[in-house]
Amino acid sequence: MDLSYSDSERAFRAQVVAFLKANLPEALAEKVRLGRALTRQDHDDWHAILNAQGWLASNWPRAFGGAEWNAVQRHIFEEECALHHAPRIVPFGLSMLAPVLQKFGSKAQQDYWLPRILSGEDWWCQGYSEPGAGSDLASLKTMAVRDGDHYVVNGQKTWTTLGQYANMIFCLVRTDKTAKQQEGISFLLIDMNTPGIEVRPIVLLDGTPEVNEVWFTDVRVPVENLVGTENQGWTYAKYLLTHERTNIAGVGFSLAGLRAVKRLAAMERSGGKPLAQNPYFAARLAKVEMDLMAMSTTNLRIISRAAAGQAPGVESSMLKVKGTIIRQEINDLARRAAGAYALPFASEAVDRSNAPTPDPSEAGPVAAQYFNNRKLSIFGGSNEIQRQIIAKTTLGAGQ
Amino acid sequence: MNFELTQERQMLQDTLRRFLADRYGVAVRQEILRSPAGQSTEIWQALADLGILAALFSETDGGFGGGGFDLAVVFEELGRAGVVEPVLDTGVLAGGLIAALGDTAQRAQLEVLMGGGLQLAFAHGEPASRYEPSWVETTAQLTGDQVVLTGRKAVVINAEAADYLIVSARESGAVDAPEGVSLFMVPANSTGLAVQGYPLLAGGRAAEVTLDAVQLPATARLGPAGGAAPAIATALARAAVALGAETLGAMETAARLTRDYLMTRKQFGRPIGSFQALAHRMSDMLIELEQARSAVINAAGHLNDDDRTRDLHISAAKNLLGRAGRLLAEESIQMHGGIAMTQEYELAHIAKRIMMADHRFGDEDYHMERFIALSAQ
Structure with missing residues (x-):
């Protein structure tokens, strides 16, 4: 050791x-x-x-x-x-699509798309989830029908993060209706400027237009934009998801978040003293910090194994669950620390400059962030799905 | 023992519930939330016409209610429907203070208020006060028959719409002493009064209020010089009951939406509520919801007791609502998944209401500390 x-x-x-x-x-x-x-x-x-x-x-x-x-x-x-x-x-091109192209893409696809990801020429977004296919991703319904040297795509994707900036989308589409769910899926690269694509923003509960719906009506996609083999998309999708789960513990975000909470608690006054000295708040802060200390070591244990060439298994599910709980706890501490100043919506607009606290902008949009980060335990395989993976590993397939 | 509502309160509840079901749907609220004023004058007038504002005041004050359970009945319905109009700030807080302390001329405003013609705000909290009700740095200087107010008030809800601000200011004593705090009825158009407004995350608007040598006749004082603290404590206790009931109502809506979603949303070929991992969590939500209901009943039922008993129950309820509210808000969002993250879906506003209630009149930790202190007395 x-x-x-x-x-x-x-x-x-x-x-x-x-x-x-x-x-x-x-x-x-x-x-x-x-x-x-x-x-x-x-x-x-x-x-x-x-x-x-x-x-x-x-x-x-x-x-x-x-x-x-x-x-x-x-x-x-x-x-x-x-x-x-x-x-x-932004992970969509760099750490989600690229590993799939590197492993399953043709030489031509690799030569064309990878340099464009690096240069920023293409901004990719992810077309996975659908209104009826969330945790149960394999039930997706967006159809791609072969017509000459094109696929014709119809359907709807949702929760497309930063899709408003994207010019390209990688999509899971159904190419065989008759096959078993996971066996009729293909992996397509689609130009967002193709006629028939409509992007509709979804405003999240903190007011941010971070995600979108993407609608496809008779969208013609050249067959050379198929990655790998038709109807083998589920294999590639799963491969991609393992890459989505790198940095899953978010230790750095938690460390930075904890620092921010400490700054806020040092400035906020409670009974004439810094909130950081309030034993109730201090105890909450300490508990999260202790959890984070242990979790970052768990993270390092798994990382050193990965660096030695061992593929992470169920541990990445454990890290997803614990890592998101800790990050959300830190967001909760920040909103508590802000007191009544958690209430404003456009917190940036609130001028506390006459206030006795030195840098009140620290309170910032803490409540908005608290709500926004409820997504952490929902996306990228919800924490319920992660727990199911852990349970299956220890209790068997009957779970 | 009798946990039934009186016939009058049952009628009040039915009337309000029916009105809100008809007139305050999700689309209406969304529109109000997007409007610059952040509240609807039509809804406000309709609530007044229904007697909802009068239900917050006793017969002596010209109303027909004013008891703890009147507050609880009204605010549970307002919370259930996610109403953003400032009934709490105008009616319970500021209106309650005028009723408790006002002279004849000041009390004449209550009739206008109950008729829907007056809006108020309670400008009490300050940037450094956090949740301490006695922490008042704003000063009141008396010169002859004039008084001069100077200071800064933080996150004053409904300040922009208010015709009067009920401002707390110190005439004497240490910065955190209950003694020495007075209240003043400050007209919104007073010279030296600056109101910098902003929207709130959970609906409605608030403002930072600066009093730069605001000059008023001494008759603007509400109640005894330096002796407003007991009335403030009572008003805050009543407001905590109202807010607690409002949170309870919002929690009921969160539970209802979650239950409906678990029964209708299908993944892996079956309703997600049939997965035991989710079903048990729904059960825990319902258990905590009943705990919250009882805590609100306890607080409402002890509102007229001695201060210590009253505040013990207020703190117990506020602390429990902080915990149970967070559980319901977070679990409701989590079990819905992505849909609950959208502004458009009803739960988003409801969850925000539940969580933001923890940031008024003392949060979970503040009331834990106060409960322990009161228990030791």
Whole structure:
């Protein structure tokens, strides 16, 4: 047992920190720190900065222009990015579609699409969920019917995150109605500018237009945009989901969130003293911190195994459940800490500058974030689905 | 023992429930939420015409209710329908303070209020007061028959729509002393009064209020000089009962929506409510809902007891509602899945109402601390 990072890992961390200090624009980090909405340009700018350094595709093999970091390196990078309030790397092209293309795509598809992901020329979104197919994804109904050298697609996808910025969508579509559910699904790449596609924004409960519905009416997709073999899409979809679950524990986000709560609790006054000294609040904070300390070690245990080449199994489901609970607990602490200042909707507009607290904008949209992050335990395989996976592993298939 | 509502209160409940079912559907509320004013004058007048505002006041004050269970009945219905109009702030808080402390001229405003012609706000909390009701830094300086108010009030709900702000200010004593706090009826158009408004996450609007040497005749004082603290404590207790009942109503709606969804939403070929993992959680929600109902009954039933008994029950209810409310709000969203994350779906507003109730009149932790202190007395 040795709980410390190796010399080379420490050197790597120092390199990451130096890079972030030199290259992460201050205004962008401030936006992230205060929980403000990022524009498409913000995301594009940050991706370009990382790409110039060769760090944008940290999970890709070198052969495809990636950094090919191991799991420990990726963890260090993600942790430091969160602690320095870097924007989250938009995952749809880089860490969801790209691994599928690298493993199952044709040479032509790899040569064409992968460089465009790196350059930012394409912004991808994910066409998986449908109104009737959420946790039960394999029941999806969007149809693709072969017509000459095209597929004609009809149906509806939903919860398409940042679909409003996307020019491309990767979709699971049904190509064989007669086959068993999971066996009639194909994986298609669709240009969002094709006639027949309509994107309708969904406003979330915190007021943000973060997700969309995407409607397909007789959308013609060239057959060369089929990935792999027709009706084998479910295999690729599952492969993609294992990549969606990297950084599933979100340790960096939790560490940054905990810091923010501590700053807020140090400024907020309760009975003339900082809230941080209130024993009830302090106990809540301590409990989450203790949970996070243990969980980040669980995370590292799994990561070092992965770095040694062992595929993570049921542990990633455990990390998803515990990691999201901890992040949501931290959001809950932040809204508690803000007191009555959790009530305003456009919290940014509330000027507390006359208030005795030094930087009241810290209170920011804490309640909005609390509500927004209820999604963490719902998306990417809900925590109920994760628990089911864990239960099956220990209790058997009868579960 | 009798846990039935009186006939009058049963009628009040039926009338209000029917009115809200007819006139305050989800689409209506969504439109009100999107409107610049954040409330509907038509609905306000209709509530007044139905006697809902009068039900908050005793016969002595010109109303026909005013008891703890009158508040509970009215606000449970308002919460169930997710009503955003400021019945609590105008009626229970500010109106209640005028009823408790006002002289004849001031009390004359109550009739206007009950008729729907007056809106009020209680400007009490300050940036540094958090949930301490005695923490008042705003000052009142008396010079001859004039008084000058200076200070800052935080998150004053309904401040922009209010014809008068009931402002707490200190005439003497330490910053956290109950003694020395007075109340003043400050007309909305007073010179030196600045109201910077913003919408609230769970509907309605509030404002940061700055009093920059607001000059008033001393007759604007509501009640005795430096002696408003007991009336404030009573008003806050009544408001806590009202808010508790409102939260209970919202929790009922959350439970109803979740139950309906579990029975109709199908995944893996069957209604998701048939999965035991979800069914048991629905059961836990219903258990906590009944706990919440009883806690509100306890608080309403002890509203006229001695201060310690009253506040013990208020704190018990507020703490329990903080816990049970969070469970219901979070579990309702989780068991719905993505649909509950959308602004358009009814549960979104209801869940916000439940959670944001924890940020008024003391949160779960504040009332845990106060309950322990009161229990030791």
